[in-house]
Amino acid sequence: MKLNKIKNLNLFREESLNNLVRIFLSSCLMISFFYITPIFLNFAKKNFNNKDFTNTSKKVLVYTLNNGSKEQDEEINENDVLFDIFSLNDLETDSVRLTASTITQLFEDTGYNLSDVRKKKLVKPVALTLLPDEIKMIENTKKRKDFFIQIILPLIIQENNNIKLDRKTLFNIINKSNNTPTEIKWLEKKYKQYGVKSKDLSTLKIRMDEIPTSLAIAQAAKETGWGTSRFALEGNALFGQWTWSGEGLKPKDAEKGEGHKVMKFNVLQASVRAYQRNLNTHSTYKEFRKARAELRDLNKPLDSMELSKYLNKYAETGKQYVEVLQKIITQNKLQDFDDAKLLPSSIDLESLI
Numbered sequence: 009m010k011l012n013k014i015k016n017l018n019l020f021r022e023e024s025l026n027n028l029v030r031i032f033l034s035s036c037l038m039i040s041f042f043y044i045t046p047i048f049l050n051f052a053k054k055n056f057n058n059k060d061f062t063n064t065s066k067k068v069l070v071y072t073l074n075n076g077s078k079e080q081d082e083e084i085n086e087n088d089v090l091f092d093i094f095s096l097n098d099l100e101t102d103s104v105r106l107t108a109s110t111i112t113q114l115f116e117d118t119g120y121n122l123s124d125v126r127k128k129k130l131v132k133p134v135a136l137t138l139l140p141d142e143i144k145m146i147e148n149t150k151k152r153k154d155f156f157i158q159i160i161l162p163l164i165i166q167e168n169n170n171i172k173l174d175r176k177t178l179f180n181i182i183n184k185s186n187n188t189p190t191e192i193k194w195l196e197k198k199y200k201q202y203g204v205k206s207k208d209l210s211t212l213k214i215r216m217d218e219i220p221t222s223l224a225i226a227q228a229a230k231e232t233g234w235g236t237s238r239f240a241l242e243g244n245a246l247f248g249q250w251t252w253s254g255e256g257l258k259p260k261d262a263e264k265g266e267g268h269k270v271m272k273f274n275v276l277q278a279s280v281r282a283y284q285r286n287l288n289t290h291s292t293y294k295e296f297r298k299a300r301a302e303l304r305d306l307n308k309p310l311d312s313m314e315l316s317k318y319l320n321k322y323a324e325t326g327k328q329y330v331e332v333l334q335k336i337i338t339q340n341k342l343q344d345f346d347d348a349k350l351l352p353s354s355i356d357l358e359s360l361i
Contacts (some may be wrong), residue, residue: 105140107141107142131349163277165348168218249283296318
């Protein structure tokens with residue numbers, strides 16, 4: 009009887025020990041699972057995800073109000089460079105956010121669609137100030153992409169037109185032996201606007217130039233996930249530009265009191281202008297501007313596929329970022345819009361807006 013009790017006790021102890029071992033091993037497996045799974049998912053997302061691209065990259069600092077930005081022998085004054093962008097922001101503080109359905113109806117009423125633009129190369133001057141919140145709810149990928157392009161295309165072309173006019177004025181001044189006081193005053197303003205402290209005309213000519221429309225669309229699409237990002241909807245930030253001291257939106261994963269903010273704009277037009285000014289003045293994109301100038305000297309069109317190669321420093325992903333841009337350009341046939349012209353605005357169109 010006593011022997012049986014001892015045996016039962018030993019069996020109980022052995023079973024308890026086995027249970028403890030099983031529990032310990034199960035716990036280890038469970039902990040390992042929760043630790044390894046996020047790492048694996050992150051790896052898979054980076055290497056095997058072929059879906060639409062969203063804004064996951066980190067950008068080089070555009071400008072800050074307090075931190076200087078040097079381009080070799082010149083120091084850029086950010087207040088001068090961004091003055092007209094701040095002014096544009098100040099003018100538009102009471103913008104009305106239209107719904108997606110209202111904007112769609114506006115496009116229909118004005119006969120504005122991308123199929124016609126691709127054929128006729130003419131864009132209706134529908135200048136919207138804000139993206140509609142409902143854009144992220146458009147499930148059809150092609151419809152969402154086309155809708156986004158329709159919104160930003162007139163804004164990009166308008167800013168390129170502004171540069172074209174300035175460039176024409178600049179060439180007229182260069183070709184004259186004597187300049188009027190008005191022309192000299194205009195030059196002084198543009199030297200500041202493009203950060204040319206040395207007042208060198210050749211440097212100004214290189215910086216004062218267009219950004220290919222297809223390249224601008226591709227970068228806006230990449231940085232905003234085709235208009236669906238929080239930064240685009242809350243801050244009209246189409247190009248993910250950073251600031252450490254200016255007004256902006258804090259990324260959700262940023263530590264408190266530290267890190268950058270994404271620059272915030274009152275209207276989409278200001279974001280487009282800031283983006284163009286960034287590529288045209290920041291020292292990081294000097295090679296981009298050099299390649300563009302070489303195309304001009306050879307009397308060749310500004311090829312977005314070629315120029316995109318020099319934007320590897322726009323994001324920390326470098327060469328991969330360039331590949332993404334080129335993929336967006338080719339897959340969506342964005343170069344169809346490079347030679348598109350903006351129609352003059354009319355009273356009828358303005359009354360619809």
